[in-house]
Amino acid sequence: MSAPDPTRAPTAAQVRRWRQYLADERAEAAVYRDLAGRRAGEEREILLALAEAEGRHEAHWRDLLGDQTGTPRRGAVRTRLLGWLARRFGSVFVLALAQRAEARSPYEGDADATDAMAADERIHEEVVRGLAARGRKRLSGTFRAAVFGVNDGLVSNLALVLGIGATGVPAATILFTGIAGLLAGALSMGAGEYVSVRSQRELLEASTPNPAAQSALPHLDLGANELTLVYRARGMGAEEAEARAAEVLRTLAVATGSLKVQVDGAADGEVVDEHEAVGTGLSAAISSFCFFASGALLPVLPYLVGLTGLAAIIVAAVLVGLALLATGAVVGLLSGAPPLRRALRQLVIGFGAAAVTYLLGLLFGTSLG
Incomplete structure (x- = not known):
């Protein structure tokens, strides 16, 4: 990657790009400093070192701009969002977002950035990945149970409610069936997760x-x-x-x-x-029970407030769809994958299962009628 020719005046496009890079580097350094403020020990030192590295990149763009630095710009929207989250939460979610941000660095394809800067950004991605991995490891046991629990509750009870509703039974029957499905599923998930985690720990x-x-x-x-x-x-x-x-x-x-x-x-x-990483049997069981119950409650809510027929089905589907999008996005963030893609995948799988059950309910309702 060749350095810009200092004897030639930069173009207007270069100046705009350099100013944006300068703003982004300032914002990223602020994110790492904010995260470091909520950490201690080795993690704090690593985050401050990352902020220092971003400061070196900031100096590079400032040197190129010279007296054309202009009014300080705001960083990219995603970087400002990271800063807001870092100041308020400082959690593994922020590190996961920072990991994705480092992976999108444009420096490798920009002749005005140095090879060292491009290499820094690539290594920064791995550093942040390592920091995020620590948090992911602490979360993995109970988080796995929570994600599985809430998704199972959402999909299974939506499928149950839609399937029973499609047969033409009264709304009260659908409501009690949904509540029975909630309790049975939550107890089953909690017991199954406890046995599973205990067995895995015993093997270890x-x-x-x-x-x-x-x-x-x-x-x-x-x-x-x-x-x-x-x-x-x-x-x-x-x-x-x-x-x-x-x-x-x-x-x-x-x-x-x-x-x-x-x-x-x-x-x-x-x-x-x-x-x-496995977690404890009791914490996994409690997480599975609570999250399955919270997910399974959403398809039942319309019937609890008195809705019936198509209106209840539409409201239940919308509530569950929003919840599936949210859980998919969270899984995507924590795994470092694109949140939107994971959210849509979760939505398609959940609605696919519910649609099959609804069609079967229609079929049985027609044959019984």
Whole structure:
């Protein structure tokens, strides 16, 4: 990427673009500083370093503009939105949005930006991805149960209400059927999620090294060296396992990390707490119950307020559609995927299932009539 010729006056289009870049860099640096203000320790230092890097990019555009900097502009709408969210929430959602913003950097295709700036933006995306991943990991257990719960409640109860309603039964029957579906589904989701998460945690615990094995290290037969087998069973080659075991025995390093050799290549002494990502059975069960119930309530609401017939069906479909769009967008934000695409996908899947059930209800209602 060639640098602009300092002997040539910039065009009006270049000046406009540079001024916008300058405004965007200022806004992005402010976002990272606002996020850092709500963090502590290492995360705060990383965010401040990102803000400093954006400041270097800001200086580049200011140097190119010289005396043509003009009145300070406002950053892009999405960057200003990020700043507003960062000042008020500072959550993983903001980091997920910042990750997407870094991925859309135009510098790689702009001859006026340096190669270092384009590389910085690419690396910034990975840095923010790493910070967001920490929050995603903390959320993943209960969040997974919440998303599954609310979507199951929305889709299954909408399908139930529409299917029963299409048969021509009275509105009171539809209402009580919907409430029964809400309670049955919420209890089933809560119980199923509890059993699922507990089973997964038990499997993880069965694969976790026994801390009591540490006390055996000083008494191992140095010739047979059974510790070598531990490392080989955890994925090391024979020579590497033998060298590691010899080192452990030689220093008698009986810290927990010395026996936890990660098959996936984690660094020595790095303990990856998979239990945290899974979540607890009780929290997952409560999340599933509550979110399924909240989702399943929406298709029933029109009948609770006295609506009947086509009006009730339309209102139920609209409420559920809005909720499906919202949950899809949230999932998209947290996963770093396009929120609109995820929202539309959620809407199509949910309405597709409900439409099939409604058509079946019409079919059965006609045959019974």
